Amino acid sequence: MKSPEEFVKVLAARDFDGLGAMLDECAHGRLLLPYGLEEPKDGNSIVGHFKRWFGSASRFELASTSKEAVGSRHRLTWRFNVEREGRSEVIEQLAYVNLGPDGIQQIDLVCSGFQPAPTAETKLFDAGSMGCADGLAQEFRQQIANVPVGTLLEVVVRDPAAKEDLPSLARMLGQQVRSIESTEDGRQIITVERRK
């Protein structure tokens, strides 16, 4: 293993074979999980745990990670946003690892367990009667830039062209249209997630 952060990269890709290759065959693990302690005694068993935790998630995204040397050990953290059986969840783990000539020899890990993902705060942008030729694109771009990545912007439009245009604009700007809802009074509420 070239560097400890590579472990997180391979884990984020759910490349479990690659993960196994980074562990010394005789690696020991001490995994403090919400229900208690597990002590796998070799590399394969350690990989087996990761596979059980993360293998079946339908969405698996690395939200944040950190690394720091602590004397001869390496402190690694990772946080994943996951979706399992239709539920959005977040999980964080902190690990101290010892590197040997044949890979990781020891991994001491604390796990938060799968926690329900916080519901993103939704900002509102009422576009009024704005349509195609009167600055909607510019205004939308500004509004979406003002919400943090990963959160939602609810756009309310009334103009018929805006109803068609807003989702197109959002997609072209690399954002994700999460839902489109028409109200009885002729408005349309378009919920956009800022992705970048």
Added chain:
Amino acid sequence: MNERLIFNCTWGREDPERATLPFVAANIAATAGQEAVVLCTVEAVRLGTRGGTDGVEANGLPKLCDLLNQFVANNGKIWLCGACTKPRGITEAHLAAGVTIIGAAKVVEEIVAGAKTVAFA
């Protein structure tokens, strides 16, 4: 890959020949199983309203009213430019079947995705 063909139409009843020709070409595309759209701008947006094609007929060409109905029956779509409908007071309540008001972003997204525009009048 988007294979849609977008036929531009900028003329209304003031020039029946120019108003009809894009629909002739688009209807041929739709008949041939292509995804065809007529994009109406300027005065052509009035053609997408109920009764908007009544009496529009050019010498040697089909009545626009019949042609438009045939085009829609062939799964053809008609888009009206939102920046052109607004000053003319045209709203969703005025639209004929198969007609939608759209904006420039929608057209740009289609073209970025591979749609082609056709000028045929």
